[in-house]
Amino acid sequence: MELSLLKYITLHRFINLIRIFSGYLLSIVLKKTFVWGMPLSVSIEPTNLCNLACPECPTGTGSLTRHKGNMSYSHFVNIVDAIHKECFYLQLFLQGEPFLNRELFRMIAYANEKNMYVVLSTNGQLIDEQTVDKILLNPPSKIIFSIDGINETMYSSYREGGSFEKAINGMRILSYKKKLLRLKNPVIEFQIILMKQNEEHLKETEAFAESNGADRVLFKSMQVSDITGARKYLPENPHYSRYHIIGNKIVLKKKLKNRCFALWRATVFTWDGRIVPCCFDKNADYELGIMNGKSIESIWKSGKYNSFRNQVLNNRKSIDICTNCSEGIKTDIYSSSL
Numbered sequence: 001m002e003l004s005l006l007k008y009i010t011l012h013r014f015i016n017l018i019r020i021f022s023g024y025l026l027s028i029v030l031k032k033t034f035v036w037g038m039p040l041s042v043s044i045e046p047t048n049l050c051n052l053a054c055p056e057c058p059t060g061t062g063s064l065t066r067h068k069g070n071m072s073y074s075h076f077v078n079i080v081d082a083i084h085k086e087c088f089y090l091q092l093f094l095q096g097e098p099f100l101n102r103e104l105f106r107m108i109a110y111a112n113e114k115n116m117y118v119v120l121s122t123n124g125q126l127i128d129e130q131t132v133d134k135i136l137l138n139p140p141s142k143i144i145f146s147i148d149g150i151n152e153t154m155y156s157s158y159r160e161g162g163s164f165e166k167a168i169n170g171m172r173i174l175s176y177k178k179k180l181l182r183l184k185n186p187v188i189e190f191q192i193i194l195m196k197q198n199e200e201h202l203k204e205t206e207a208f209a210e211s212n213g214a215d216r217v218l219f220k221s222m223q224v225s226d227i228t229g230a231r232k233y234l235p236e237n238p239h240y241s242r243y244h245i246i247g248n249k250i251v252l253k254k255k256l257k258n259r260c261f262a263l264w265r266a267t268v269f270t271w272d273g274r275i276v277p278c279c280f281d282k283n284a285d286y287e288l289g290i291m292n293g294k295s296i297e298s299i300w301k302s303g304k305y306n307s308f309r310n311q312v313l314n315n316r317k318s319i320d321i322c323t324n325c326s327e328g329i330k331t332d333i334y335s336s337s338l
Contacts, residue, residue, distance in 0.1 A: 008088040008117050016040060016086040024264040033309040035301050038086035041266040043279055044079060045094035046071050046101035048271055051125055053160040056229050058282045059095045065283050071271040073103040077110055079269055082296040084114040091119050094279060099126040109138040117141045125162050127170025132177050139185040145171050146191045149198050150208040157197040168212055175213025190214035193222045194333055199235040210338040218335040240333055258316045262327050263309050275299055277308055280321040
């Protein structure tokens with residue numbers, strides 16, 4: 001856990017942490033679901049629309065089958081009001097580009113009022129002078145710039161439809177104005193998904209990120225959906241990949257165990273308010289509930305949610321979204337503060 005998160009942990013939230021861990025450990029031992037806590041982490045999707053067409057992203061490829069749209073501010077407030085006493089870590093992204101939702105700045109401000117650690121992930125295409133001014137009026141805790149390269153050639157090999165210079169310039173402006181105002185937040189993280197096209201440039205990437213205003217750099221292993229994507233993008237260095245390629249199949253290096261801590265500590269809301277088990281349920285195929293006047297606790301501890309947890313505890317490989325899941329796998333290859 002990052003030390004910066006400690007200031008968000010109230011007594012109530014700390015007791016919830018103990019309840020979460022206790023229930024999870026007992027569930028593993030007895031192979032039966034015990035859920036005593038509430039989510040400490042939540043992902044809320046401001047939108048599933050995107051302005052890029054990245055080839056391994058279901059939004060970018062058009063394979064995302066659920067309806068497209070933006071979450072309303074009032075819907076967001078209802079969710080935060082229902083969870084904030086126990087939950088302190090908020091990811092304001094899922095599929096799509098968060099800054100396409102015009103209510104995003106109000107959402108960040110409201111979550112800040114509730115003493116939540118707010119993280120955004122952006123492709124940087126919409127970060128200009130005006131956007132930066134709005135961000136810094138009520139800054140999130142962290143903004144991740146998902147760039148994946150340090151020049152136009154690297155960038156365009158994956159980030160289809162975007163401008164490398166526009167993304168980098170947005171990060172520079174944010175860093176400059178943040179320092180000018182002597183603000184600690186947001187922490188600016190420069191993120192690289194490691195692939196063939198950039199794997200030989202780690203040191204240069206670190207220097208580039210620092211010189212262009214990032215506070216941290218993070219190299220992550222890549223998720224692919226099929227053998228075609230694997231052969232095109234997975235790094236040559238096996239240390240940088242979470243997969244083995246066996247014949248015409250991709251297989252996770254780590255054995256899929258019958259457990260998943262995410263189902264005890266976190267939950268996910270799509271833009272239209274559906275609750276799904278995790279970020280790997282891209283199309284909300286395993287919808288577990290929708291608030292519509294119900295309490296989040298009644299859904300979180302419902303028979304439907306617990307049935308899904310029981311299936312994971314006893315036969316996780318039978319759930320298709322679990323077979324390419326990174327929970328329990330070290331996906332962060334390298335990170336550092338700059």
